[in-house]
Structure formats: structure tokens, C-alpha cells
Amino acid sequence: MQFTINGKSVQVDADPTMPLLWVLRDLLDLTGTKFGCGIGACGACTVLVDNRAVRSCVTMARDTAGRDIRTIEGLGGDALHALQQAWIDRQVPQCGYCQSGMLMAAAGLLAQTASPSDTQIDAAMTNICRCGTYQRVREAIKLVARSGRRSP
Amino acid sequence: MKRRAFLLGALGTGGALIVGWSFLPPRSRMGDRGTLPPLDGAVSLNGWLRIEPDGAVVVAMPRSEMGQGVYTGLAMLPAEELDVPLARVRIEQAPVDSIYGNVAMLVMSLPFHPDDEKSTKARASAWFVAKVARELGLQVTGGSSSLRDAWLPMRRAGAAARAMLLEAAARIWRVPAGECSMVEGEVRHAGGRRLQLGELVGALREVPLPSEVKLKDPKRFRLIGTPAARLDVPDKVTGRARFGIDVRLPGMLYAALRPCPTLGGTLLSFDGDAALALPGVVRVSALAAAAGCAPAVAVVANSWWRATQALAGVRADWDPGPYAGFDSARLLAEMNAALQNGGGFTYYKRGRGEAALLDAVQVYGADYSAPYLAHATMEPMNCTAQFARGRLRIWAPTQVPSILRDVAARAAGIDAARVEVNVTLLGGGFGRRLETDFVPQAVWLARDVSPAPVQVIWTREQDMTHDFYRPAAVARLRAGLDGKRMPFSWVTRSVSDAVVPQYVSRAYPALAMDMPDRTTVEGLFDQSYEFAHRQCTHLTWKSPAPVGFWRSVGHSHNAFFTESFIDELAHNAKADPYDFRRLLLARHARHRTLLEYAALKAGWGRVPNGRAQGVALHESFGTIVAQVAEVSVAHGAIRVHRVVCAVDCGTVVNPELVAQQMESAVVFGLSAALYGEITFKEGRVEQRNFPQYPVLGMAEAPVVETYLLPNGGTPGGIGEVGTPPVAPAVANAVYRLTGQRLRSLPLRLES
Numbered sequence: 001m002q003f004t005i006n007g008k009s010v011q012v013d014a015d016p017t018m019p020l021l022w023v024l025r026d027l028l029d030l031t032g033t034k035f036g037c038g039i040g041a042c043g044a045c046t047v048l049v050d051n052r053a054v055r056s057c058v059t060m061a062r063d064t065a066g067r068d069i070r071t072i073e074g075l076g077g078d079a080l081h082a083l084q085q086a087w088i089d090r091q092v093p094q095c096g097y098c099q100s101g102m103l104m105a106a107a108g109l110l111a112q113t114a115s116p117s118d119t120q121i122d123a124a125m126t127n128i129c130r131c132g133t134y135q136r137v138r139e140a141i142k143l144v145a146r147s148g149r150r151s152p
Numbered sequence: 153m154k155r156r157a158f159l160l161g162a163l164g165t166g167g168a169l170i171v172g173w174s175f176l177p178p179r180s181r182m183g184d185r186g187t188l189p190p191l192d193g194a195v196s197l198n199g200w201l202r203i204e205p206d207g208a209v210v211v212a213m214p215r216s217e218m219g220q221g222v223y224t225g226l227a228m229l230p231a232e233e234l235d236v237p238l239a240r241v242r243i244e245q246a247p248v249d250s251i252y253g254n255v256a257m258l259v260m261s262l263p264f265h266p267d268d269e270k271s272t273k274a275r276a277s278a279w280f281v282a283k284v285a286r287e288l289g290l291q292v293t294g295g296s297s298s299l300r301d302a303w304l305p306m307r308r309a310g311a312a313a314r315a316m317l318l319e320a321a322a323r324i325w326r327v328p329a330g331e332c333s334m335v336e337g338e339v340r341h342a343g344g345r346r347l348q349l350g351e352l353v354g355a356l357r358e359v360p361l362p363s364e365v366k367l368k369d370p371k372r373f374r375l376i377g378t379p380a381a382r383l384d385v386p387d388k389v390t391g392r393a394r395f396g397i398d399v400r401l402p403g404m405l406y407a408a409l410r411p412c413p414t415l416g417g418t419l420l421s422f423d424g425d426a427a428l429a430l431p432g433v434v435r436v437s438a439l440a441a442a443a444g445c446a447p448a449v450a451v452v453a454n455s456w457w458r459a460t461q462a463l464a465g466v467r468a469d470w471d472p473g474p475y476a477g478f479d480s481a482r483l484l485a486e487m488n489a490a491l492q493n494g495g496g497f498t499y500y501k502r503g504r505g506e507a508a509l510l511d512a513v514q515v516y517g518a519d520y521s522a523p524y525l526a527h528a529t530m531e532p533m534n535c536t537a538q539f540a541r542g543r544l545r546i547w548a549p550t551q552v553p554s555i556l557r558d559v560a561a562r563a564a565g566i567d568a569a570r571v572e573v574n575v576t577l578l579g580g581g582f583g584r585r586l587e588t589d590f591v592p593q594a595v596w597l598a599r600d601v602s603p604a605p606v607q608v609i610w611t612r613e614q615d616m617t618h619d620f621y622r623p624a625a626v627a628r629l630r631a632g633l634d635g636k637r638m639p640f641s642w643v644t645r646s647v648s649d650a651v652v653p654q655y656v657s658r659a660y661p662a663l664a665m666d667m668p669d670r671t672t673v674e675g676l677f678d679q680s681y682e683f684a685h686r687q688c689t690h691l692t693w694k695s696p697a698p699v700g701f702w703r704s705v706g707h708s709h710n711a712f713f714t715e716s717f718i719d720e721l722a723h724n725a726k727a728d729p730y731d732f733r734r735l736l737l738a739r740h741a742r743h744r745t746l747l748e749y750a751a752l753k754a755g756w757g758r759v760p761n762g763r764a765q766g767v768a769l770h771e772s773f774g775t776i777v778a779q780v781a782e783v784s785v786a787h788g789a790i791r792v793h794r795v796v797c798a799v800d801c802g803t804v805v806n807p808e809l810v811a812q813q814m815e816s817a818v819v820f821g822l823s824a825a826l827y828g829e830i831t832f833k834e835g836r837v838e839q840r841n842f843p844q845y846p847v848l849g850m851a852e853a854p855v856v857e858t859y860l861l862p863n864g865g866t867p868g869g870i871g872e873v874g875t876p877p878v879a880p881a882v883a884n885a886v887y888r889l890t891g892q893r894l895r896s897l898p899l900r901l902e903s
Contacts, residue, residue: 032391095219096388097579132819
């Protein structure tokens with residue numbers, strides 16, 4: 001199957017029903033995208049597909065073939081994405097395991113809504129973080145929204 | 153059981169100590185150049201520090217980063233003494249050596265009340281345990297002990313290294329070392345000359361280790377006490393950070409497991425032929441029970457997803473075992489019944505203890521309960537192992553590398569010296585990764601597919617149904633009141649299983665024994681409220697449910713019991729719960745001041761309409777935390793808006809790390825207080841994934857504010873201390889709001 005991942009075209013010999021998460025992790029060694037629950041409940045596996053946040057553990061490979069897939073490894077391109085910089089400025093991550101998914105969900109949110117309200121943030125950011133970084137995630141998203149930096 | 157037996161039990165030494173040994177000075181934790189082997193032209197200065205040719209300072213890191221910021225907090229200690237910017241420090245996993253063993257954790261596990269810590273008995277016990285701990289060298293990240301433990305050894309290592317750097321520069325310049333100084337990570341001479349650390353590597357080889365070291369006066373600290381940025385954050389926002397599950401090795405295979413669904417069950421037979429015929433599948437194996445893990449069938453394949461798909465086609469027949477009828481609701485009823493009876497171990501007695509209740513004008517009592525809880529770390533359990541040429545290599549997200557090494561060696565039947573343990577980042581720990589149950593599984597599969605490395609990954613369902621749970625507990629609290637309804641006696645009786653003996657039996661079966669376990673009563677006996685008569689008794693109630701250390705351990709439920717009950721006593725006395733606590737802390741200025749600080753910052757008594765405040769104060773792991781929660785109730789749901797935390801943790805090494813841990817601990821504690829409950833039915837756990845075991849999300853997370861009241865001295869713990877007070881603070885607010893006194897967790901309002 002042909003995928004476009006982080007702007008590059010790749011050919012992968014994957015079972016069509018294999019979830020995108022495992023294509024990324026086990027076949028392409030893109031381990032930044034995490035496995036958390038396997039049922040789309042926790043959001044650790046969030047990636048962007050055509051600029052929308054999707055949960056890759058419940059997204060079959062064949063449904064993403066040929067579409068524009070972006071993972072944490074490609075979020076910022078060569079430099080840091082504004083969200084990544086805000087995550088550093090606000091010292092968001094603790095254990096860090098859920099943060100790839102958090103960042104991709106935030107990128108998906110800002111791609112749709114440049115300056116989200118708290119309610120919109122709550123609705124879009126349903127990722128689970130056991131370290132309780134929610135407060136800083138919210139602040140970091142607002143930091144980027146205020147600065148007016150466009151997401152890709 | 154006598155306290156002496158308790159001590160020996162707690163040490164796990166089995167009494168194998170000789171009198172002569174106790175006269176030797178305690179083992180030094182400085183280490184020498186051989187402890188930390190130098191590589192590629194670098195030079196080791198002691199067991200903790202190495203200077204690289206590029207001038208980087210490598211710090212040997214004996215603790216695991218699981219989000220608590222330990223890489224940063226610990227690195228700040230030698231960096232301070234060296235006067236090296238934190239950015240110049242590189243973290244490297246410490247090798248296995250007793251200098252890295254956690255001494256503070258074992259000392260803190262002694263069953264002494266904070267008021268008694270200065271007594272001769274307490275100090276002698278602490279000295280003895282510290283001496284033993286230095287010999288044991290247990291590399292454990294737990295008990296909120298990392299900074300406390302490293303406080304002196306890592307600063308001493310930095311100070312010793314600093315003296316060596318100055319001496320090396322002095323020899324190059326042929327000047328007295330006293331004319332040289334460290335400034336911003338370089339050595340300067342009074343005459344204006346400068347040397348970078350990398351330029352000193354050659355000369356450092358000839359400089360001897362100093363026999364004495366002098367630590368900085370805390371007044372001269374430039375790094376300690378500042379909100380230095382975390383060293384691990386940049387890699388955690390780019391996906392570069394490597395957790396256990398991200399280990400990738402050439403030719404690595406993946407294993408998916410199906411464990412026995414019932415507690416104590418066994419595998420009768422299995423048929424893996426259909427699975428073996430599938431593409432990518434390498435092997436189907438049966439795995440025995442060990443180190444606390446259930447027996448399992450496993451499929452090894454070239455991707456984990458293929459392994460899970462193939463596993464679905466493996467037929468396995470289980471004998472459900474002796475606990476197939478185990479039911480936690482029935483267990484709780486039995487434990488509640490046991491509250492009525494005598495028996496148990498009295499951990500603490502002052503004054504006339506329980507007998508003083510007879511003097512009371514009124515005896516006020518209440519029963520409380522708390523359920524089993526899962527850890528639910530975001531990164532499911534996993535372990536990678538490779539068996540080749542008689543050597544075993546392990547990559548694991550673990551809190552206990554030295555114990556893991558022993559468990560792996562036992563599983564492999566080889567000497568521990570032939571096992572190499574690589575500690576990765578941990579995607580959450582919370583005590584779950586003190587366990588080593590996932591290790592034998594990886595070892596045996598690695599042997600099956602040797603020399604290929606294999607990565608075992610558990611599903612979330614496996615992780616949740618095969619955890620080591622925070623024990624369910626029940627307690628009866630009673631207070632004897634005087635004519636003004638003020639309490640003068642404090643009597644607690646609690647019933648729960650005990651974590652420590654279970655843990656020891658899993659990690660070191662040869663040392664398994666019944667022993668008192670301080671963690672069962674911590675939070676009940678060790679608080680500072682002043683009562684003339686106190687007695688705290690606990691009855692260990694064994695059950696088939698596996699129990700383990702869960703962030704703040706006994707404090708996690710006992711703080712709920714204690715602080716809710718104190719609140720009840722306040723309302724019974726028609727007193728303001730905040731004023732009432734202050735009255736009970738007349739001789740404890742530190743606690744009282746902190747409580748007042750929290751009340752001030754929270755604006756005690758001033759809340760928006762429809763909301764109420766609840767307060768709780770709790771001391772654990774050498775730190776005192778006061779919290780005020782602001783709560784509302786709508787449509788039968790409890791909503792927590794704001795939690796103000798005042799913290800006295802002695803010396804604050806990094807205030808930003810403290811704030812992060814308060815935010816973390818509050819959210820973790822609230823998940824448990826509002827939703828957390830693991831139940832067993834027919835010998836199996838009923839909750840399988842996040843929908844059945846909900847945790848707090850962004851929309852429900854309160855604003856957490858942290859205020860510090862630094863007090864100097866050794867730093868107290870930080871990773872766990874914010875969790876205990878949050879449940880009672882919320883429950884106490886709910887009472888003021890609704891008049892309902894919720895005495896069991898999770899907090900559920902009556903409609």
C-alpha cells in the first residue's frame with residue numbers, strides 16, 4: 001500500500017485491516033505515536049489525516065492509504081511547530097507518553113478553530129493523561145492561539 | 153509481633169547480620185573511578201560524575217524518570233556544587249552498584265510518628281537501617297524518596313568533582329588551587345586565564361579523589377531553588393523520547409499474551425497450530441506463573457498486531473483454580489464484619505490508648521471504606537529481552553532495575569552478573585512498575601526465539617485486569633470527646649490486605665514471610681493532630697486479590713478516612729473545620745502555618761454561590777500538604793473547580809517540579825475519588841479498559857494552584873504527597889454543599 005506520511009511517499013506491505021498505529025510503529029518504526037488502549041478511548045495514538053485528528057489504533061490502514069498522514073515526527077517539519085514550542089515554554093510533559101497524541105489533537109483543533117474557546121478545547125481534547133497535564137495543555141494551546149501562529 | 157522482628161522483616165535481611173559489622177563505618181556512597189567506567193577519552197571523577205572531552209558533565213542516574221522530573225531534580229544537585237549550567241549535564245543510566253541504592257526509602261519505611269523522629273530509638277533505628285540499606289544497594293524509584301536520598305551523596309559527588317577540576321587546572325597553570333574558581337562551567341584563574349572542562353580531561357586523570365569534601369552553604373545556591381526547565385521535555389514533544397514500548401532492535405519480534413482470566417487459575421492445554429500457520433507468526437508458547445504474573449499463552453510474530461490477531465485463534469483451556477468464586481463485594485462485607493471484632497497488630501499507642509475512650513463524655517465514631525484501584529499507566533506493561541551467548545539483555549520501563557535483574561536471572565536460571573538491564577523512560581509508574589511480573593514472560597520468550605530479541609506488550613485489558621491493586625480497605629475511627637466536644641483520644645481500627653509481604657513474596661520468594669506493614673496504617677497513626685491518647689490497630693485480611701504500591705500507598709485511603717473524620721468531629725463540635733484543625737495543632741506550628749497559608753490563598757470562607765470549600769491537611773513522605781477544594785454539584789455529579797495546594801517540603805529544589813507534581817497528584821487523586829473502583833466477580837476483574845475504569849479528562853480537570861512554604865533542610869518527597877488530601881478535601885466540601893457525609897470511595901451522591 002502507498003501512504004503519504006509526513007510529506008513523504010512510502011510503500012508498505014501491510015495487511016489492509018491492520019490499524020494505522022501498527023503500520024507506523026511496527027512497519028515504519030515511527031514510534032512517536034503511542035499505543036494506549038486499542039479502542040480509540042485514550043487518544044495516545046492520535047495522528048492527523050488530511051489535517052484532522054484521528055485515533056490511529058482504530059483506523060484501518062486501507063482507509064488512510066493515499067491520504068496525507070502527519071505524525072508527531074512530522075509535526076514541525078525541520079523546526080519546532082508553534083505547539084511544540086508552547087509545550088516546552090509551559091513545561092507541559094511529565095512522563096510524556098500521551099503527549100504526542102495531545103499535540104496532534106491540539107494541532108487538529110487549531111487547524112479547524114484558530115482561536116478555540118475553553119468549551120471547544122474541552123470538546124476536542126478528549127485525550128487521557130494520567131500525569132494530569134491538562135491545565136498546562138490548555139494554557140499551551142491558548143498561548144499558540146493568542147500568538148496567531150498558523151498551524152500547518 | 154515485636155518491633156525488632158518488624159525491623160528485620162522490613163529489611164528483608166532475615167537477621168543475617170553480624171555484630172562486628174555494625175561497628176564498621178557506613179559504606180561510602182561516593183564511589184570511585186572504577187564505579188563509572190569512562191568511555192572514549194572521557195574521565196570519571198567518582199561514581200556519579202564523568203567529564204566528556206566536549207566538556208559535558210555526565211551524571212550517573214540511578215532513578216527512573218516516570219514523569220516526576222527526577223532526571224532534572226537529581227541532576228541539579230551535582231550541577232549546583234559544580235557551578236555548571238544544567239544544559240551542560242547529560243543523564244546516563246547508572247550501572248549496578250551499591251552506592252546507587254536507595255537508603256532514604258528504607259529509612260522512611262520505619263514505623264515512627266514524625267513527632268518521635270528525634271527520639272533515641274528512632275534515630276538509632278534510622279542509623280541502623282541506613283547502614284543496612286547501603287549494603288543492600290536496592291536501586292528503587294519509589295516512596296517519594298529520590299531527592300531526599302540523593303540530597304547529600306550527589307551534592308558531595310559534585311563538590312568532590314569541583315575540587316578535582318580546580319586542582320587539575322591549578323596543575324596545568326602551576327598555581328595554587330586556591331587561586332582557581334568555577335564560574336559558569338569553566339575554571340578561571342585570578343589572573344584572568346580560563347579553561348573549559350573538556351580541556352581538563354587529561355590533567356584530571358592524575359588528580360586523586362579528595363579525602364574530604366565541603367558542600368556549598370545553601371545561601372549560595374544558584375540553581376537549587378530555581379524553576380529550571382526539565383531536561384526530558386524537548387524529546388517528549390518531538391516523539392524522540394524512547395519508552396520501553398519504543399525499543400527497536402535489529403530482528404526484533406513482538407509477543408502478544410493471553411493470561412489466565414481467573415486469579416490463581418492454570419493452563420490445562422492449548423492449541424496454537426492455527427496461529428502458527430498465519431503469516432509472520434514465529435512461535436506459540438505457554439508461559440508459567442512467576443513474579444506475580446498469571447500463566448499465559450503467547451504468540452510471537454513479526455509485528456505486535458499480527459501476534460494479537462493470531463492469538464485470537466489460539467485455543468486455550470484453563471482450570472479456573474481455587475479462587476474462581478472470589479467476589480470483592482463479598483470480601484468487603486467480610487472485612488466490615490471483621491471491624492467489629494478484636495485482633496490485629498497495634499502499630500501505635502500513646503497515653504492510655506483505646507482505654508481512654510471510657511473517660512469520654514461522648515464517643516464519636518464512623519466507618520469508612522475504599523475500593524481496589526488500578527494504576528492504569530498510559531504505557532501498558534511491556535518488556536524487551538534478548539538471550540544470546542549465555543547473556544541476557546533486558547530493556548524495560550522499570551522502577552526497580554536491581555530487583556528486575558534478580559528476577560530475570562532467576563527466570564533464566566543464570567547468574568545475575570550475566571544479566572544486563574537497560575532502563576528506558578517510563579510512560580507512567582505510580583508504583584505499578586515496582587513490579588516485575590512482565591519480566592519472566594519476556595525472558596522465557598527470548599529463550600524460545602534466541603538469539604532474536606522479543607518485545608512483550610500487554611493490551612490495555614491485560615494491564616487493567618492483571619494489575620497489583622491498591623488494597624481495598626475499611627476502617628472504624630473513634631474519638632473520645634470532652635464536654636465541649638473536643639477530642640482528646642483517637643482510636644482507629646482498620647482492615648485490609650498488606651502490600652509489603654505480598655510484594656516481597658513476588659520479588660524474592662525465598663524471603664516470603666508474614667510481617668507487619670507500616671503502609672497499612674500510614675495516614676492513620678502518623679498525623680500531627682494532638683490527642684492525649686492514641687491507638688492505631690490494623691488487621692491484615694488476606695485475599696486472592698493481588699495488591700501493590702499505588703501512588704501514596706496507605707496514605708491514599710487512610711488520608712480520606714482521617715481527614716473526613718476530623719471534619720466530622722469539627723461539625724459535631726459546631727466548629728469551622730479550618731479553625732477546628734488549628735486548635736488541634738497548637739504545638740505543631742509548621743502544620744498550622746501551612747494550613748493558614750492554604751486558607752489565605754484559597755480565600756477560605758469566600759466562595760461563589762453554589763459552591764463550597766473543603767479543607768484537608770496531610771503529611772506523608774516527609775512533606776506536609778494542605779489543600780482547599782472548591783466544589784459544586786450539578787445533576788448529581790460532583791464537579792471540582794479549583795484546588796489550592798500549600799506545600800512544605802523542606803528545601804525546594806525546583807518549584808516548577810513541585811507545582812507539576814501537585815497538578816499531577818490532584819488529578820490522579822480525583823480520578824480515584826470520583827470514579828476509581830476495581831471489582832472482582834467470579835475470580836476476575838470486571839473493569840477492562842478506560843470506559844469501565846474512567847479517569848479524569850480535560851473537561852473535568854480543576855485549576856490547581858501551588859504555593860510553597862520552604863522550610864530548609866533535607867527535601868521532602870513530592871511525587872505522591874498531593875494525592876492523599878484531595879479526596880477528603882472534596883468530600884468535606886460535598887458535605888457542606890449537600891449535608892451528605894460520603895464515607896466510601898469513590899464519592900457517590902445519594903440522589
